[in-house]
Amino acid sequence: MTLAKQPVLVVGSVAIDWIITPTDEREESVGGAATYFSMAASYFSPVRLVGVVGQDFPDTAINDLRGAGVDLDGLEVQQDGLTFRWKGRYHEGMNDRDTLETHLNCFEQFSPKLPAAYRDSSVLFLANIQPKLQIDVLEQVERPKIVGLDTMNLWIDIAHDELLEALRRVDVLLINREEALQLSAKNNVAAAAREIQKFGPKWLVIKQGEYGALLFEPGGSVFAAPAMPLENVVDPTGAGDSFAGGFMGSLAHSGELSSTAVRTAVLWGSAMASFCVQGFSYDRLTGLPRDAVTSRHAEFVQMMALDRGR
Amino acid sequence: MTLAKQPVLVVGSVAIDWIITPTDEREESVGGAATYFSMAASYFSPVRLVGVVGQDFPDTAINDLRGAGVDLDGLEVQQDGLTFRWKGRYHEGMNDRDTLETHLNCFEQFSPKLPAAYRDSSVLFLANIQPKLQIDVLEQVERPKIVGLDTMNLWIDIAHDELLEALRRVDVLLINREEALQLSAKNNVAAAAREIQKFGPKWLVIKQGEYGALLFEPGGSVFAAPAMPLENVVDPTGAGDSFAGGFMGSLAHSGELSSTAVRTAVLWGSAMASFCVQGFSYDRLTGLPRDAVTSRHAEFVQMMALDRGR
Numbered sequence: 044m045t046l047a048k049q050p051v052l053v054v055g056s057v058a059i060d061w062i063i064t065p066t067d068e069r070e071e072s073v074g075g076a077a078t079y080f081s082m083a084a085s086y087f088s089p090v091r092l093v094g095v096v097g098q099d100f101p102d103t104a105i106n107d108l109r110g111a112g113v114d115l116d117g118l119e120v121q122q123d124g125l126t127f128r129w130k131g132r133y134h135e136g137m138n139d140r141d142t143l144e145t146h147l148n149c150f151e152q153f154s155p156k157l158p159a160a161y162r163d164s165s166v167l168f169l170a171n172i173q174p175k176l177q178i179d180v181l182e183q184v185e186r187p188k189i190v191g192l193d194t195m196n197l198w199i200d201i202a203h204d205e206l207l208e209a210l211r212r213v214d215v216l217l218i219n220r221e222e223a224l225q226l227s228a229k230n231n232v233a234a235a236a237r238e239i240q241k242f243g244p245k246w247l248v249i250k251q252g253e254y255g256a257l258l259f260e261p262g263g264s265v266f267a268a269p270a271m272p273l274e275n276v277v278d279p280t281g282a283g284d285s286f287a288g289g290f291m292g293s294l295a296h297s298g299e300l301s302s303t304a305v306r307t308a309v310l311w312g313s314a315m316a317s318f319c320v321q322g323f324s325y326d327r328l329t330g331l332p333r334d335a336v337t338s339r340h341a342e343f344v345q346m347m348a349l350d351r352g353r
Numbered sequence: 354m355t356l357a358k359q360p361v362l363v364v365g366s367v368a369i370d371w372i373i374t375p376t377d378e379r380e381e382s383v384g385g386a387a388t389y390f391s392m393a394a395s396y397f398s399p400v401r402l403v404g405v406v407g408q409d410f411p412d413t414a415i416n417d418l419r420g421a422g423v424d425l426d427g428l429e430v431q432q433d434g435l436t437f438r439w440k441g442r443y444h445e446g447m448n449d450r451d452t453l454e455t456h457l458n459c460f461e462q463f464s465p466k467l468p469a470a471y472r473d474s475s476v477l478f479l480a481n482i483q484p485k486l487q488i489d490v491l492e493q494v495e496r497p498k499i500v501g502l503d504t505m506n507l508w509i510d511i512a513h514d515e516l517l518e519a520l521r522r523v524d525v526l527l528i529n530r531e532e533a534l535q536l537s538a539k540n541n542v543a544a545a546a547r548e549i550q551k552f553g554p555k556w557l558v559i560k561q562g563e564y565g566a567l568l569f570e571p572g573g574s575v576f577a578a579p580a581m582p583l584e585n586v587v588d589p590t591g592a593g594d595s596f597a598g599g600f601m602g603s604l605a606h607s608g609e610l611s612s613t614a615v616r617t618a619v620l621w622g623s624a625m626a627s628f629c630v631q632g633f634s635y636d637r638l639t640g641l642p643r644d645a646v647t648s649r650h651a652e653f654v655q656m657m658a659l660d661r662g663r
Binding site for chain 1: 446447534542543546563564575576577582583584586612620656657659660661
């Protein structure tokens with residue numbers, strides 16, 4: 044059986060961010076994990092988005108997502124509610140940030156309901172939301188074949204058991220380095236990976252921001268992908284979600300969980316993350332010519348080659 | 354003209370360290386940049402060491418260096434002096450450390466004099482010492498062909514002009530990430546690299562500890578090498594110097610500064626650094642069978658391969 048070019052279903056936040064960087068600011072920056080994920084994944088496979096927004100969510104963003112071919116039948120629009128909003132400030136160098144404000148708004152009571160047509164999805168990404176909701180979505184999908192999950196320190200703290208239950212049912216965990224250490228209660232990344240793989244996910248991607256990503260494979264092999272050293276990082280928001288989008292989109296496209304397919308997916312994820320940070324919101328993730336995407340990927344291959352060729 | 358298998362000359366510190374890690378401690382741990390460098394480089398090419406020690410420097414270490422084939426004619430032994438001593442404590446996770454004590458001892462008045470037989474050296478590594486001494490050594494070598502240099506935040510601060518003078522005369526700068534940002538007065542690594550390359554070194558290796566290393570080549574290409582994710586890091590002291598040893602040793606062996614040769618050298622450097630941290634002092638860098646070194650290198654190649662093969 045082949046799964047090639049299956050649609051990938053994503054559930055996660057759709058948000059309006061207020062981003063402050065050392066040199067710039069954008070007050071109504073459309074964001075959210077599911078938004079970035081969908082935009083990035085759309086270059087590789089059809090995308091089905093499950094999320095919720097309020098009446099303040101801009102039509103332009105709806106049009107942009109539709110324009111990228113994202114199926115929005117699963118996006119609930121609450122006419123009496125407001126969209127999830129986050130405000131943050133990045134420090135010099137863009138590696139650290141402070142959260143200034145969080146307003147969950149309609150996201151607070153979010154209870155994802157899959158449209159009937161989504162239930163046959165075979166590739167599924169559970170972006171960073173409450174683990175209980177991640178399990179709810181998983182249970183609404185009839186026969187998921189490739190399941191990825193992201194999470195955060197908050198859920199590791201306050202919903203540990205539910206998170207572990209979710210982890211037992213996923214193939215790939217994508218997680219930040221610090222979260223991996225916290226989840227495993229280890230103090231180095233290799234030990235953390237070995238521990239987390241025991242929790243369920245056979246494949247583990249540890250995202251390290253500007254240091255790239257490590258893939259821990261079943262059997263113990265490791266793949267290390269760099270991030271692209273960029274001089275013009277405009278806004279790092281959504282880099283990890285864009286990574287996940289390129290990664291899962293590529294997996295949905297290839298339809299398999301082999302070492303080569305997953306390593307390839309890591310590089311596509313890295314490429315999409317590198318575009319994401321070059322603009323606010325999903326500015327750089329819309330309307331990229333196929334050539335631009337493939338040459339970015341080729342740059343990554345060259346960064347890892349002992350012989351860079353001609 | 355070929356330089357293949359030329360000896361590499363290193364000038365730098367030879368020290369006795371007192372190392373405290375979260376789980377262990379070693380009070381008389383032979384260290385110093387030139388020591389680690391020499392041990393690592395000795396697997397690739399003959400090594401000539403220029404440095405100074407006192408009467409407290411252990412004969413066993415002299416024997417170990419000689420056993421590795423390191424030429425010690427340039428090691429001055431001051432019978433009325435004490436060896437440079439450093440005491441430091443590593444934090445949980447081994448990424449940060451505090452210096453508890455530094456005693457320069459005989460290193461304070463160190464004025465490197467090259468034995469006549471060293472003056473024909475064509476491959477030269479100026480480990481982290483005062484830039485003025487680095488220039489002194491450079492001037493004692495007749496026709497250096499491949500010159501590498503390391504430095505630190507102290508010299509960037511207090512000997513900036515002399516450091517810039519030294520940089521104009523080197524081919525490769527190996528430097529930590531934070532030091533690269535400081536030296537260039539930039540806040541991201543790509544911008545820092547472009548600036549530093551204007552100072553002189555056409556090749557720039559930015560060492561990022563457990564995140565590996567970035568090589569910036571003339572012309573703007575980048576090579577990214579991972580570090581090996583290890584569960585058993587015993588003592589990170591000397592990792593950067595061991596990296597430099599593997600790197601310069603490999604360059605001395607190949608005798609050329611081509612992209613492929615330098616990228617290959619970066620991986621050998623990474624391999625030697627990964628051995629270094631698995632023991633105190635140079636414990637893991639002595640007596641490694643050729644097989645162990647080449648399989649470690651092969652593991653690095655596999656970590657960077659899209660298709661890991663069989």
